[in-house]
Amino acid sequence: GAVVSQHPSRVICKSGTSVKIECRSLDFQATTMFWYRQFPKQSLMLMATSNEGSKATYEQGVEKDKFLINHASLTLSTLTVTSAHPEDSSFYICSAPWGDRESSEQYFGPGTRLTVT
């Protein structure tokens, strides 16, 4: 099946620094990728939709200047958490739909555990 990778799997950074998370579709092209955040014991929360060649679409309440998304190619989307704070500590997961639009199964990356100290 389709594979999506994420890097890094875990990252610890100091408050005020920026962290970049990469999401790659390894064996298929993805014009759209999704970025989720998941706090402990909570469900996935969609942050933004990454669109290849155009600006990302952010969900209400998500600061686009803080969470920079770049989808430079059909296989790579990056999420940069700028000026990270401890409350940004979370599990960040990307996904890419595979297949036709009507039955777009989401393939998830393994996630990135961000800890901001």
Place this chain on the structure above:
Amino acid sequence: GQNIDQPTEMTATEGAIVQINCTYQTSGFNGLFWYQQHAGEAPTFLSYNVLDGLEEKGRFSSFLSRSKGYSYLLLKELQMKDSASYLCAVTDSNYQLIWGAGTKLIIKP
């Protein structure tokens, strides 16, 4: 608004059968997904229903009734490794995925 309801937590016994329900109210409907998520890991795909009826895949089955806005995931011959959260998600008329909060399933020996 759009809403998906699932029980927060369920407990079942190894070897038994458990049914996890999901009800939804969304702007249109273009399919319902069930995902399994083990703690600390990303979700993995279990099933997809777009037409009414039962879809069977090994020990797991998923049922859909569009008129009732209702689905369930049925897990048979439960194994300890089935302990996980089970997420229901619906694709609305804009093909946006709406996620339920997930049901934490605890399997006891």
